[in-house]
Amino acid sequence: MTDKIYFPRPILPAARRTVEKTEKTPKGETFQEILAQQSLKFSRHAQERIARRKIPLNSGQLQRINTAVEKAAAKGANDSLVLVDNLAFIVSIKNRTVVTAMDEQSVRGNVFTKIDSAVIT
Numbered sequence: 001m002t003d004k005i006y007f008p009r010p011i012l013p014a015a016r017r018t019v020e021k022t023e024k025t026p027k028g029e030t031f032q033e034i035l036a037q038q039s040l041k042f043s044r045h046a047q048e049r050i051a052r053r054k055i056p057l058n059s060g061q062l063q064r065i066n067t068a069v070e071k072a073a074a075k076g077a078n079d080s081l082v083l084v085d086n087l088a089f090i091v092s093i094k095n096r097t098v099v100t101a102m103d104e105q106s107v108r109g110n111v112f113t114k115i116d117s118a119v120i121t
Contacts, residue, residue: 077117
């Protein structure tokens, strides 16, 4: 898939959300529909990092992150480093929440702490 998905602004809770125009992917699904299927949340911090670093995420990568979270949960992990292509995500497995996101430049030379597992997908 070559479709890129960016987080231009924080996702608002459903109660405060107004009806807005959303673009459809080639399969006819909106990004919100894809996220709803994933049952994976992105913290405000992660959304800001993705927007600031212009990290492109497509539906295939989101599915791979979700699968990695499932595998880590099955092994009893709490906080995992998930590597997808050249991107890194710190994920709270218990909350199914992406805590932060890093692109290839941000990953180099970093030491990852407070994680108990890593999933490379």
